[in-house]
Amino acid sequence: MLATRSIALPARGPVAVACKPRSSLRHVKPLNVAAPEKAEVVIAAMELEERISAHVPESQPSTSQPAVASQLDIEAAERKARRQREQSTYKYAAIAATAGVTGIAVLTTWLRFYWHLRDDGVMPWGELAATLSLVAGGVFAMEMWARWAHKVLWHDFEPGWALHKSHHMPRTGPFEANDIYAIMNAVPAMALCLYGFITPNIVGGLCFGAGLGITLFGIMYMFVHDGLVHRRFPTGPVGDLPYMKRIAVAHQLHHSGKYGGAPWGMFLGVQELDAIPGAREDLERLVENLDAQGGLAALERKPRT
Numbered sequence: 358m359l360a361t362r363s364i365a366l367p368a369r370g371p372v373a374v375a376c377k378p379r380s381s382l383r384h385v386k387p388l389n390v391a392a393p394e395k396a397e398v399v400i401a402a403m404e405l406e407e408r409i410s411a412h413v414p415e416s417q418p419s420t421s422q423p424a425v426a427s428q429l430d431i432e433a434a435e436r437k438a439r440r441q442r443e444q445s446t447y448k449y450a451a452i453a454a455t456a457g458v459t460g461i462a463v464l465t466t467w468l469r470f471y472w473h474l475r476d477d478g479v480m481p482w483g484e485l486a487a488t489l490s491l492v493a494g495g496v497f498a499m500e501m502w503a504r505w506a507h508k509v510l511w512h513d514f515e516p517g518w519a520l521h522k523s524h525h526m527p528r529t530g531p532f533e534a535n536d537i538y539a540i541m542n543a544v545p546a547m548a549l550c551l552y553g554f555i556t557p558n559i560v561g562g563l564c565f566g567a568g569l570g571i572t573l574f575g576i577m578y579m580f581v582h583d584g585l586v587h588r589r590f591p592t593g594p595v596g597d598l599p600y601m602k603r604i605a606v607a608h609q610l611h612h613s614g615k616y617g618g619a620p621w622g623m624f625l626g627v628q629e630l631d632a633i634p635g636a637r638e639d640l641e642r643l644v645e646n647l648d649a650q651g652g653l654a655a656l657e658r659k660p661r662t
């Protein structure tokens with residue numbers, strides 16, 4: 358069990374409103390207990406939600422213990438159903454954004470070098486090498502930027518924390534205020550790509566590469582952070598890769614605040630923990646626990662931290 362998983366999430370949304378007279382009962386059962394998988398409970402929850410949205414008062418439940426338990430089961434199943442709807446909303450937004458950005462990146466890269474070849478008659482290999490090394494450099498620079506900005510601008514700086522704290526609290530819809538940072542990082546990336554695209558020399562090639570690097574980092578970050586770690590969409594077998602597991606658990610340690618918020622970066626978070634005495638051993642122990650629970654995919658059925 359990860360340390361961060363033990364935080365009980367407060368109940369929220371329509372059910373919490375609908376069950377006002379029973380609000381004290383919400384604490385009878387810890388809310389981080391996995392929801393029952395029974396299909397009929399999910400269906401019951403859907404019907405309950407339909408009644409709520411249609412403003413039909415629900416029948417008065419009896420006060421006996423089994424009724425209390427089933428009421429809690431319905432609440433848990435309703436939360437699960439809502440979570441799945443939010444997950445699919447976010448998933449389609451993420452797929453559309455990734456497909457759009459990747460398509461534009463591939464097309465502009467091809468066009469840029471195609472025009473060179475057409476006009477000069479030779480492939481500008483030097484410029485291509487410069488572009489590619491700036492893609493790698495851009496990804497690395499973004500990891501270093503994230504390491505710095507995540508701590509100094511998003512946590513320690515009050516206006517930055519105003520947005521980022523939405524990511525450290527239970528999400529209340531498909532998106533969170535923190536998602537604005539992803540859009541903000543897209544602005545310099547697009548500016549660099551655009552400048553590089555219309556500038557047919559080595560400087561243009563470098564800017565174009567840097568813009569692509571920031572974009573690639575953004576896509577990787579979204580996949581690993583939002584998908585793999587926070588389960589906002591399914592990520593398939595990628596989470597079984599040993600290093601991916603360590604990246605995910607390292608980020609869980611950021612959320613737990615155990616090492617004063619470290620690691621602040623994402624892909625080199627494991628290296629950040631290496632610098633803290635005992636932290637790497639702790640990470641390995643948590644990875645072992647995760648494996649014993651069936652890996653990252655098993656977290657899909659549990660609430661987000």
Ligand SMILES: [Zn+2]
Nearest residue numbers: 507512521525
């Ligand atoms: Zn944070």
Ligand SMILES: [Zn+2]
Nearest residue numbers: 524582587608
């Ligand atoms: Zn996170």
Ligand SMILES: [Zn+2]
Nearest residue numbers: 524587612662
């Ligand atoms: Zn989190």
